Amino acid sequence: MDSLTQIVLGIATAELIAGKKLQNKTFLYGAILGTIPDLDVLVGQFMSDVDGVAIHRGLSHSLLFFVFLAPLLGLVITKLEKGLLDFKKASWLAFWCLVTHIALDLFTSWGTQILWPLEHRFALKTIFVIDPLYTVPLLISLVYVWRNKDSFLRMKYLKRGLFFSTGYLCLTCVLKLIAVHKFEKALMSQNIPFQELMVKPTAFNTVLWNANVATPTGYYLADYSFLDSQPISFTFYAKNRDLENKLEYVADFQKLKQISEGWYLVTEEKDNLYFNDLRFGLLNADSKQLQFAFSYQFVANADGTLRANEVPKKKRDGKMLLQHIITRIKGN
Structure with missing residues (x-):
């Protein structure tokens, strides 16, 4: 999740454990x-x-790392708060503030290696990395916590904030299940066979959902709003095997394949090759200039080898995406 949300959740966790x-x-x-x-x-x-x-979200987001880090942080806190917190309580405080961080990250679309050094990344994909409906209730409750010294009132306001934010997080799981059912039903009715289906929310909301559908020859992309009145429409993008073969021995290409968990397209524009991570959708669906949210251009090093540089996003890209989402949320 975004930094503000993680700070707010960290404060709420600290207050719950050591507020008194x-x-x-x-x-x-x-x-x-x-x-x-x-x-x-x-x-x-x-x-x-x-x-x-x-x-990102590797070692620093692993439970194993926290087991060793929490006691060290607990020792520091104990030194700073002599007489208030003992080592056990301070370490417990550090551990749970760290753990709730990755627990929340698990609900987003970017995988988290909570079991590092195992390479598998866990991602429930029920909430976007920035969602005001999760953050704001918790933030408001903390304002009341800050203004009160009475332990009972502080806990009362804190629990209210946690109730609404956690309740919303649970709701996103239900909404995703509904969205998955809608996509599966649409694929079946349109006779589209597939190998794998990935469904995730679009930016800043849980009303509009995206789907990536993997087939042996390519990918179908689609979106669904709970306000839709027309059938879901799928757009097919073929896998460019010939272009992939050109990058077979490029180290960055192999790393990106692993990072994207196999959800990618290689495209070519003006003799330049691009790696496009499909998990985070399109910025621009223009057939003449297909642009994905996360895209990497392969450029030549001095020795002739290739490296991948992330294609920078412009402010107008974000504005255009937001306008599209607002319009699309209203229904098809």
Whole structure:
């Protein structure tokens, strides 16, 4: 999830565990502890585009890492809060602030290696990385927590915020199940055989959902809004095996294949090859210039080998995508 949401959740977790002892200091500790796993993004800034993406939500989001990190952080907190928190309580505080971070990340579309060093990434794909309906109730409850010193009132407001935010998170799971059923029903009615179906929400909402449908020869992409009145329409994109063969021995290509979990298309434009991650949808569906949300261009190094550079996104791309989503949410 986005940094603000993780900070808010970290504070809520810290308050739940140590609010009686630390009072408003939970805002400081919760914000810091809730941010720590995402510091891998800063490390990625010193790496190549592909390697930086590859480490995100890897080691820093693993339960094994937290088992060793939590006691160290607990020791620091104990030193800072002498007489308020013992080592066990401080370590417990650190551990759960870290764990709730990855627990929330599991609901998003970007996989999380909670069992690192195992390579498998877990992703429930029920909520977008930024969703105000999750964050705002929790944020409002924390405002009331900050303004009150009475432990009973603080816990009362905190539980209300957690009730609404967690309730919404559970609701997203139900909405996804409904969306999956709609896509499966549409595929069946249109006689489209498929190997795998991936369904995830679009940006900032859980009303409009995207589907990626894998077949032996390519992918069908489609979207569905709960306000739709017409049948779901699927668009087919063929796998470009000839273009993939040109990249077979390129290291970045093999890494991107693993990162995308096999959901990708290789395209060519003006003699340039592009790797497109299908998991996060299209920015522009123009047949003359197909543009995906996450795309990488292969460029030549000085020694003639190829590396992949992420195609930068422009402000107008985001504005155009948001306008499309708002329009599409209203129905087809």
